[in-house]
Amino acid sequence: MNISDVANRTGLPPKTIRYYEEIGLVTPARAANGYRTFRDTDTHKLAFLGRARALGFSIEECRDLLALWEDQSRASGDVRAIAKEHLAGIEAKISALSAMRDTLSDLVDACAGDHRPDCPILKGLEGS
Amino acid sequence: MNISDVANRTGLPPKTIRYYEEIGLVTPARAANGYRTFRDTDTHKLAFLGRARALGFSIEECRDLLALWEDQSRASGDVRAIAKEHLAGIEAKISALSAMRDTLSDLVDACAGDHRPDCPILKGLEGS
DNA sequence: CCTTGACCTTCCAGTCACTGGAACCCCTAT
DNA sequence: ATAGGGGTTCCAGTGACTGGAAGGTCAAGG
Numbered sequence: 001m002n003i004s005d006v007a008n009r010t011g012l013p014p015k016t017i018r019y020y021e022e023i024g025l026v027t028p029a030r031a032a033n034g035y036r037t038f039r040d041t042d043t044h045k046l047a048f049l050g051r052a053r054a055l056g057f058s059i060e061e062c063r064d065l066l067a068l069w070e071d072q073s074r075a076s077g078d079v080r081a082i083a084k085e086h087l088a089g090i091e092a093k094i095s096a097l098s099a100m101r102d103t104l105s106d107l108v109d110a111c112a113g114d115h116r117p118d119c120p121i122l123k124g125l126e127g128s
Numbered sequence: 129m130n131i132s133d134v135a136n137r138t139g140l141p142p143k144t145i146r147y148y149e150e151i152g153l154v155t156p157a158r159a160a161n162g163y164r165t166f167r168d169t170d171t172h173k174l175a176f177l178g179r180a181r182a183l184g185f186s187i188e189e190c191r192d193l194l195a196l197w198e199d200q201s202r203a204s205g206d207v208r209a210i211a212k213e214h215l216a217g218i219e220a221k222i223s224a225l226s227a228m229r230d231t232l233s234d235l236v237d238a239c240a241g242d243h244r245p246d247c248p249i250l251k252g253l254e255g256s
Numbered sequence: 257c258c259t260t261g262a263c264c265t266t267c268c269a270g271t272c273a274c275t276g277g278a279a280c281c282c283c284t285a286t
Numbered sequence: 287a288t289a290g291g292g293g294t295t296c297c298a299g300t301g302a303c304t305g306g307a308a309g310g311t312c313a314a315g316g
Contacts, residue, residue: 004263014264015304023302033311035264044254051253056228059302069250076247080239083249087232094225100184101218108215111208119204121211122197125179126172132292142293143275151273161282163293187273 001038010046017046025049025063057086129166138174145174153177153191185214 003014010017020026021036026045028036038046048069052062064082068074103124110120131142138145148154149164154173156164166174176197180190192210196202231252238248 080241113208
C-alpha cells in the first residue's frame with residue numbers, strides 16, 4: 001500500500017504519516033523506487049495513533065501507549081496510569097475553559113452591543 | 129519604570145513583554161542607556177493584554193481588542209462580536225474535551241488496572 | 257513514443273506564543 | 287576593584303504538524 005491508501009484508511013493526512021515516520025512512530029518499508037510501502041501492521045499502528053491523538057494523547061503519550069500495545073507482557077495497570085493522568089489533564093483544561101466561558105459570557109451579556117462607544121467588555125478587561 | 133517593575137505589576141514575564149514589543153503590541157520609550165522605559169499607558173496596555181490572554185484571546189484578537197480599546201469612537205457591537213466569536217470557540221473546545229473525557233473515562237472504568245496484560249483501554253484504541 | 261496528470265520523494269520554512277540560554281552592557285554598593 | 291543584579295540582543299527550540307517548491311515515477315491516452 002502506498003501512502004495515500006493508508007491516508008484514506010486511517011484518516012491521517014500523508015504529511016502527518018511522513019512526520020510520524022520521521023519521529024520514529026512507524027517504520028514502513030521502501031519499494032525499489034523509493035516509495036513507502038505500508039504493511040497491515042503499519043496501517044494498524046497508524047489507525048491506533050489516529051484514535052489516540054483524537055483522544056488528545058500527546059505524541060509522547062502515544063509513543064508510550066504504542067510500546068505497551070506492542071508489549072505482550074505489559075500490565076494493564078501501566079496503560080491505565082497513563083490514561084488516568086491524561087484524563088486528569090483533560091479535566092483541568094475543561095475547568096479552565098469553563099471558568100473562561102463564564103467570565104466572558106458575563107461580559108458579553110453585560111454588553112449592549114450597539115453602536116455606542118460604551119463597552120462593558122473592554123471595561124472588564126481594563127480594570128482588575 | 130524598567131521592565132521588571134512592569135513585570136511585577138502586570139504578572140507578565142519580562143520575556144513576554146519584550147516579545148509583545150517585538151510584535152508591535154506596545155512601544156515603550158528607551159532611556160539613554162538603551163533600557164526600555166514604560167509609562168503608565170504602556171503598563172496599562174500590558175495589564176489589559178494579560179487579562180485578555182488569560183481569557184484565551186489569541187494575540188491577533190488582543191491586537192483587535194486593543195485597537196478598539198484605544199479608539200474612542202468604537203462601537204461596543206464590534207467588541208461584542210469578537211467576544212462572542214471567541215466564546216463560541218471556547219464552547220466548541222469544551223464540547224470536544226468533554227467528549228474526550230467521556231470516552232476516556234469509560235475506557236479507564238472498564239480497565240481493571242492490575243498486572244494482567246489484558247487491557248480494555250488499548251482494545252478501545254485498537255478497534256474502531 | 258510522447259505527453260499529461262496524478263502520484264510519490266525530499267527539504268525548507270512557517271505556524272503560535274512564547275521560553276531558555278549565551279554573550280554582553282550597565283548601575284550600585286561594598 | 288569587584289560582585290551582584292539589573293538590562294540588552296540574538297539564536298534556537300517547543301508541539302505537531304502544514305504548505306510549498308523542486309523534482310522523480312507511473313499508468314493511460316493519443
